[in-house]
Amino acid sequence: MASEYTPSEMMAAVAARELGNGEVVFVGIGLPNLACNLARALQAPDLVLIYESGAVGAVPERLPVSIGDPSLVTGSLMICSMADVFQLFLQNGKIEVGFLGGAQVDRYGNINTTVIGGYEKPKVRLPGSGGAAEIAVHAQRVLIISRLNPRAFPAELDFLTSPGQRCKGKTRQELGMPGAGPVKVITDKGILESDPESGEMVLTALYPGVTLEDVKANVGWPLQSRAELGAVAPPTGEELRLLREVLDPRKLFLG
Amino acid sequence: MASEYTPSEMMAAVAARELGNGEVVFVGIGLPNLACNLARALQAPDLVLIYESGAVGAVPERLPVSIGDPSLVTGSLMICSMADVFQLFLQNGKIEVGFLGGAQVDRYGNINTTVIGGYEKPKVRLPGSGGAAEIAVHAQRVLIISRLNPRAFPAELDFLTSPGQRCKGKTRQELGMPGAGPVKVITDKGILESDPESGEMVLTALYPGVTLEDVKANVGWPLQSRAELGAVAPPTGEELRLLREVLDPRKLFLG
C-alpha cells in the first residue's frame, strides 16, 4: 500500500494530539520526544517537558538522541538531580503524562522491557526497567506507544516490568498505585483504550485503511473492540511538515 | 580575683586546642565559633568549618552572630541544602567534632536545651534541640562547653534533649549511636572527661588558681576526679591577641 505518510509519522501525530497545553510530560526518547515537540509546536506551546535525566522545561534545539543530550540542558528551566526527578516530581504526583513502550504489552497494559524467555537465561536480554516501572506507578496517566504484532502483544508476558491496569488479578487501587496507569495504547494501526470495568485494552479507533481483522491478527489475546470504532484523521500537512523538516529531518526515528 | 583574661577567653582557648589540623567541625555560634576560628589561625589552618545552615568550609570575614550569617556563605567551599547537611555529612559520619552547650548537663554529658520544669507547663521554655540531638548522636566526638554552676550541672535533668554517655542506664552502643558522644566538658574552672568504664564525666584538669572544692561546689552530683589532676596553661599572648583584636573585638561573646 502506497501511503503519503509512514506508520511512525502517524503514531507521532496521534500521540501529539493527546497532549493538552500546559501539561507536564515525562518524555522518552524517540517517538515520545517527537510527539511532545510536535504538540509544543502546535496546540500545546506551554507543554512542560521533563526528562528523567533531570532536565525540566527543556527546549531542545536539535533532536536529542539520548535522554541526557546536552541540548536538553541548554536553555531549560531547571536542572535537578535524579533523586529530585524521581522523588519530588514523579513520586510526588507532579507528572501528568508518561510515555512508555516495550517489547511486550499485554491485555492490561502491563509491559515487559526486561527479557524474552526466562529471567535467568533469557533468549533476548532487553535493557530493563530504566524509569519505566516508576513512571507506570506514578504518572497521572500513561500513554503506551507500540507497533502491533503478535509477539509484541502476547497473551502472557515473559516478565512484568511496568504495571498496567491489572497485575496478577489485582487492580491498581488494590495495589496502592497512585496514577491512572496506561489509558491508551497508540499503535501503528489504531488506538486501544483501557476499559474502566475490566481494565482490558479495547480497540476504540482504527486508522484510515486498516480493518478490524488487521488489528486482531496482530494481537495475541482475544481483542475486544468498541461497537462503534472511532475514525482517526491522518497526519495533517502541517504535522508532516514539522515532523519531516523541523523535528527529525535525518529520519532518526521516523522510518 | 583580678585576672589578665576572662573565663570566656580561657574556655575559647582551651576548646581551640582540642582541634587538630584538617578536622571537620560542626560549628555553633558563640564560643565554639571563636574556638574554631582561633584554631584555624593557629595550629589548624585547614580546619573545615561546617555550619548546620549549609555552609561548608566557611571562612567568615566577620564574627557571625547567627549560624546563617551571610559571611559564612561568601567565599565558602560549598553551600548545600540542610537535608544534605544532616544526611550526607552528619548522619553519614563525616563530622569529626561537634560542639554543644546547654542549660543543664548531667553526669553522663546528657544535655537539656528544652525546658526548665515540666514539659507541658515549663518554668522556663528554652529554644529546644535545633541540631543538637543529632549532633550528639552522630559527631565522631562531642565537646561540651558550659560554665559551672549547680543549676547548670544538676543531678537530674528536667528534659533529655541530647544524649550523652548513658541514657536511662543504657550505653551508647546499646542504643545504637555511632559517635563517641561527649568526651570532654570544657568549663570555666576546669576540664571534665568521660570515663570509659562508667561513662561519668570526671574532673581531669583544673585551670590556674582554681581548687577542687571550687569545682565540686558547683556540680550537683558527687563529682569524681582523677587522682592526678592535669594543669591547663592560661591563654597565651597570641591566643588573647587573636580573640580580642581579630575574632571578637566588640566582645559579643567574650564577657
Add this chain to the structure above:
Amino acid sequence: MHSKVVSMQEAVAAHVRDGDTVVIEGFTHLICFAAGHEIIRQRRRDLTIARLTPDLIYDQMIAAGCARKLVFSWAGNPGAGSLHAFRRAVEKGTPKLEIEEYSHFGMVARMSAGAAGLPFWTMRNYMGTDLPVANPRIRTVTCPYTGEVLATVPALNPDVTVIHAQRADQYGNAQVWGLLGVQKEAAFASKRVIVVVEELVDESVIRADPNRTLIPGMIVDAVVVEPWGCHPSYAQGYYDRDNDFYVAWEDISRDPAKLQEYLEQWVYGVKDRAEYLARQPDLKARLTAKDQYCEGVNYGF
C-alpha cells in the same frame, strides 16, 4: 501561559486561609517577613505555623493571635535572646498555643517526606532522648535488611508555603543562591506555593542558568515582587541581615505592650511593605550588599 504576578495583599487573600498549615521557610536567610506581616494584617486565625526556627516573624504572628499551633525545632533569637511572645504562650498560656516539637533534622525529614510524596522519613536519631516522649509522632521502623530500629517522623504537607527567592520569572521559576535551607522541600511538600522575589526577571535569565533554579514554576501559584521583603532577615547579594533589629527584639518582645505597639506601628499601621520601607529611609544605606560577583559558566555544547 499567563503571568502569576500579583500583589502580596492578593497572594495572601487568595492562598492563606483561616485554619491552614502555613510555612514561611528560610534558615536565617530569605525569611519573608513581608508575607508574615500581610498575614497578620489580614488577621488570619487558627493557623498551624511550621518552620525549623520560628524566628521573629512567627513570634510576631503568635503575638498577633494568628496561630493556634506551632511546629518547630529551635525557638530562639540567635545570639540575642528569646522569642518572648512564644515563651509567654508556652510558659503562661497567653495566648494559648499548642506546640509540636522536633529537632532540625526531624523537621528537615518531615519536609523531605512531604516533598517526596511519602508518608514518613527515616533517620538514625533520638535514641535515649525525651523528644519521642514529648512528641509521640516520633516513632520507629525496623530495617528490613539489618533489623536495626530507626527513628521516623511523619510527612509534613503544608496547605501553603511562602518561599522568598532572589529572582524569578512571571511563571514562578525561582532561583536562589547562598543558604538554601529546606525551601525546596517545603515548596514541593506544599499544596500551594507563593514565591516572593527581590527581582522579577525575564524567563531568558532563568533559562540561561538552569542549575540555579530551586523551584520550578509548575508548582507555584503566585509570584509577588517585593524588594527588601525579608528585612530584618537578609537576601545574599541584595542586603545584609539587620542584626541590630534582632537585638532590639529582645526588649520589644519582652514587654507585651511594646510588642503590640510594634505591631501597630510597623504591621497594622502600614499598608504594605513599600510603606514599611518608606518609613525607614536609612535601611538601604546601612544594609545594601556590596558587590561580589562570581563568573558565569558555559552551557554550550
Add this chain to the structure above:
Amino acid sequence: MHSKVVSMQEAVAAHVRDGDTVVIEGFTHLICFAAGHEIIRQRRRDLTIARLTPDLIYDQMIAAGCARKLVFSWAGNPGAGSLHAFRRAVEKGTPKLEIEEYSHFGMVARMSAGAAGLPFWTMRNYMGTDLPVANPRIRTVTCPYTGEVLATVPALNPDVTVIHAQRADQYGNAQVWGLLGVQKEAAFASKRVIVVVEELVDESVIRADPNRTLIPGMIVDAVVVEPWGCHPSYAQGYYDRDNDFYVAWEDISRDPAKLQEYLEQWVYGVKDRAEYLARQPDLKARLTAKDQYCEGVNYGF
C-alpha cells in the same frame, strides 16, 4: 593541606582493587571513560560494577573480563542498539556475569541510602511487577503512621566511585553544571572517591561560587586532571557527545572479535588518555562546545 592531584594511572593503582565494588557514575553526561579504560589497562578482576546505565564503558569492562557482577537499572545503547558484551554475558554466559537489577529510581534510592548513612531507602514502587521476584533484595516496610506497605532497597556503599566534573581545585572540591545524575549521592556513599576534571582551577574559583560545588574535597581521595576524559560521553560547556561513536558501537560490540580489536587499539594499545586523544585529532574540531555563558550572581553582603 597537600594537593591530591595524581595521574589516572596512579589514582586507579592506588584506589581500585581486585574484588572492589566500583561505580563510575554520570547519566549520559560526564561518564568518565578515561577511568574505565585505565581500569581495563590495569587488568582489574572480580569487580562488582554498578551504575544506573552501564553504557558503553561497562560493556567494555565486561568484555575485558574486569567484572564479576553488574548492578544496574537500564542496560542499552540509547537510540543506537544494544550493549552486546553485556547481552552475550547474560544470554550465553560468555563471560560469566552475575547481575542484580533495579529500576532507575531503585538505583537512585540505593545510592541515596548509602550517602545518607542509612541501611535502606523507602519508595512507593514495584507493586505488581516481577522485579522483586527477580531481585529478592527489593523488600517492603510498613509505614508506622498509615500502615501502607512501601518498597525498600538496601543501601549501596561502593568501595570506590569515580566522578567526572567540569572543574575542581587540587583538594577535590568539585563543581558540576548541566545534568547532575546521581553523582553526589554516589560519591557520599563511597568509601573512596576519585574526582576527574576537565580543568584544575584555583581554590578561589570554587570559593567564588560555592552553590555550584557538588562534591566537597573532604570526601575526595584523588584528583585527576584529564581533559576530554569523558569522550565519547560529554561535558557540558566543554565538548559534545560523540553520537557517531555510540552508533558505531552497535557494530563493534556485536562481533566479539571486533570488540577485542577495539580494546587492543584504543585501550591496551594506548598508554593513557593523552595518547587516545592524540590518535583522534579530528575530535576537537568535531565536538568542541560552542560558547553559551551565563551571567554570574552577587555573593556580597
